[in-house]
Amino acid sequence: MEAQVFNLSTNRFPSYSNHLSVNTSSKGILFCDFAATYLAKCRKSVKAKHCYQNVLDHFVKFCRINNIAPMTYEIGMEMMEDFVYYLQATAKLMSTTVAGHLCHIKTLLKMASYSGYDIDYTYSDVNVKMDEHDVVTLDRDEITRIYVYSNLTKSEIVVRDLFVIACQTALRYSDFSRLTEDNFIDNVIQIKTQKTGTLVIIPQSKYVREILRKYNYQLPKCPCIQYFNKVIKSVCRKVGITQSVPYERTIGLERVSLMVEKWKRIGSHSGRRSAATNMFLAGIPALRIMKITGHKTEEAFMRYIGLSKEENAAVLAGNMFFH
CATH class of the missing domain: 1.10.443.10 (Intergrase catalytic core)
Structure with missing residues (x-):
């Protein structure tokens, strides 16, 4: 199964492999399914769940654009970098928002690991440089x-x-x-x-x-x-x-x-x-x-x-x- 990732320099979608049919020995679940189930059952506050649902909605759009349905173990460094790029170039979000979304996705993958599913730990190497706070205060x-x-x-x-x-x-x-x-x-x-x-x-x-x-x-x-x-x-x-x-x-x-x-x-x-x-x-x-x-x-x-x-x-x- 081939997935597509957008390349800004060429305005085309070069291929990379989605190893859904290759890693048959890996124990996984469709990431979006796991995330939806986890958010429905966890005891996080309504406000926190809203934040997680927001990033999950973005990830679903990212998957549709790229024609992929990743298992938990398929979201590694490459796919995470592509998702960050989507948030920046397509969704045009502020760097602080992108960093927050990245943190929430990482947390969901960590919860998948705690639940016994295999994950690709290279995702943790992806980070977003946040803006320094230009603090406005009143004297x-x-x-x-x-x-x-x-x-x-x-x-x-x-x-x-x-x-x-x-x-x-x-x-x-x-x-x-x-x-x-x-x-x-x-x-x-x-x-x-x-x-x-x-x-x-x-x-x-x-x-x-x-x-x-x-x-x-x-x-x-x-x-x-x-x-x-x-x-x-x-x-x-x-x-x-x-x-x-x-x-x-x-x-x-x-x-x-x-x-x-x-x-x-x-x-x-x-x-x-x-x-x-x-x-x-x-x-x-x-x-x-x-x-x-x-x-x-x-x-x-x-x-x-x-x-x-x-x-x-x-x-x-x-x-x-x-x-």
């Missing part, structure tokens, strides 16, 4: 401007207040959006994070205490993260967070580089990153901040925060070594 002055700005609608005020809490606590949307009175103990916030299940304890800043008192410790709820991100962009635009900032991404096979107004880059996660960055600039040791953010290594934490070279120099200037 303390910008957060104060957002906090004191008064010309907002009622719905914008709710989103603004929740965002300021994120900027003061480094909590994700999945955590700050479900804070209740039970999480406010003395002058700290205690919550077990949804993503990692880790208990974090965060001191309440002045702004946080004021917001909690404003709502009598019963914070309003936001309909969904998409609504939140849309409204906080509108708030930042009203406040005047409009300076141009760089935006660089790899989309498909092209590198996109342009300047956009800063408010367009702000979302729920900007609060978490702003908090981590501002804590670090305030002199709080990285290892202490990591107790809140959940980063396992200082290297990963330093990539996460939005620290410019100028800000890094300012932090170093305060060290006794430079006195």
